[in-house]
Amino acid sequence: MWLTIIIPLYHDDKKLQRLLQQLKTWQLAQVAVIIVDGQQRPRPQWLPATYTYLTCSQPNRGRQLRLGAAQATTAKLLFLHSDSYFPQGSPLQLLQQTKVPVGFFTLQFDVATSFFQRLARQSNWRARRRKLIFGDQAFFVTRTAYDQSGGFPDQPLMEDFAFSRQLAKYYPFHQFTQPIQTSARKYQAGGPYRTLIKMQCIQLLYLLGCSPHWLRRLYYRKG
Numbered sequence: 589m590w591l592t593i594i595i596p597l598y599h600d601d602k603k604l605q606r607l608l609q610q611l612k613t614w615q616l617a618q619v620a621v622i623i624v625d626g627q628q629r630p631r632p633q634w635l636p637a638t639y640t641y642l643t644c645s646q647p648n649r650g651r652q653l654r655l656g657a658a659q660a661t662t663a664k665l666l667f668l669h670s671d672s673y674f675p676q677g678s679p680l681q682l683l684q685q686t687k688v689p690v691g692f693f694t695l696q697f698d699v700a701t702s703f704f705q706r707l708a709r710q711s712n713w714r715a716r717r718r719k720l721i722f723g724d725q726a727f728f729v730t731r732t733a734y735d736q737s738g739g740f741p742d743q744p745l746m747e748d749f750a751f752s753r754q755l756a757k758y759y760p761f762h763q764f765t766q767p768i769q770t771s772a773r774k775y776q777a778g779g780p781y782r783t784l785i786k787m788q789c790i791q792l793l794y795l796l797g798c799s800p801h802w803l804r805r806l807y808y809r810k811g
Contacts, residue, residue, distance in 0.1 A: 591619045591664045591683060594656035598626035598647045603671040603771065605634060612636075614678040622659055624652040649723075650747030650800075653740040665734055667727040671771040673698075679766050683728060690759045691728040692721045693768035703780050704772055716763050719756035723748045724770040733759050743800035745807055749791065 593611070597604055604623070611621065621639040626647035635641055640659060644652055653667055664683060675696065683691075695711045697704035715721045727748070729737075737754040740747045755761070775783045790803050 589618050589620050589662045591666060591680070592656075592660035592662045593619060593621045593666045593668060594624065594653060594660065595622070595668050595670055596624050596626065596649050596652040596656070597670050598649075598652075600670045601632065601634075607668070607670060607672060608634075608636070608639075610673060614680055619680065620660065620662060622656045624656045626652055648742065648744040650740045650743040650750075653747065654742055657734060657739055660731075663731050665727075665729050665731060667723065667729075669723050669726075669770065671773075672724065672726060673769045674766070675769050676766055679764065682764060682766060686728075686762075686764075688728075688760075688762040689730045689733040690755050691762040691764050692725040693728075693764045693766055695725045696767045696769045697772040698769050699772040699776070704775070707775075707780075707784070712763065715752075715761065719752060719761050720749060721752045721755075721761065724768075726768050727751070728764075729755070745800045745804040746791070746794045747800075749794065 595604065595607070616638075621636075623635065623639055623641050625641065625643045626649070628643045628645055631641045642652075642655055642659065644655065656667075657665060666683065674693075679693070692715050695708045695715075697708055711722065711725065715725055721727055733755060736758055737751065739751070741750045743750070777783075778786065786807075790807055793806075794800065794803060
């Protein structure tokens with residue numbers, strides 16, 4: 589085994605099943621897959637038997653990612669969101685050959701309006717220049733880089749923001765040109781501009797010291 593794919597899950601079975609259908613087309617003979625569920629329930633019957641399935645007592649994406657990484661034994665790790673998709677096919681050959689310690693993929697949204705195209709460009713620029721990777725761009729890290737940075741913090745929101753800041757102290761970030769596609773649903777549900785402003789406010793509040801637990805309640809509050 590040379591790579592472990594770690595996927596946090598919480599009430600998103602349909603999107604995960606789409607991703608797993610794509611994984612079936614990849615050459616996974618030397619790749620481990622770990623699903624970490626944010627709810628305690630029996631193992632879903634549709635999960636392939638070769639995949640590791642772990643659960644947390646409550647939704648906490650940082651804790652879920654830490655738990656998955658703690659179970660991994662490979663030299664390379666890929667953290668994917670359950671609603672991720674690779675429109676150009678498998679990135680495994682790229683990841684196996686690369687020597688970079690920290691990488692992310694070029695973000696696209698599954699809605700091709702000018703707003704989402706612009707948002708994707710801004711997200712890629714932010715990750716490349718400001719060294720802030722968010723989970724929808726996927727985190728690729730070596731085991732050494734993960735351990736040296738301390739890994740994902742045990743917190744339910746902004747775990748990717750915090751992890752990026754720690755990684756940036758030690759390593760350069762590399763942008764893979766291969767695209768990764770993510771769902772635009774949270775922007776569509778709350779309104780694109782309103783959701784964007786809300787997320788920027790949450791980032792600012794986090795930098796000012798607000799609790800990630802309180803911010804998670806704010807993030808998921810309706811209205």
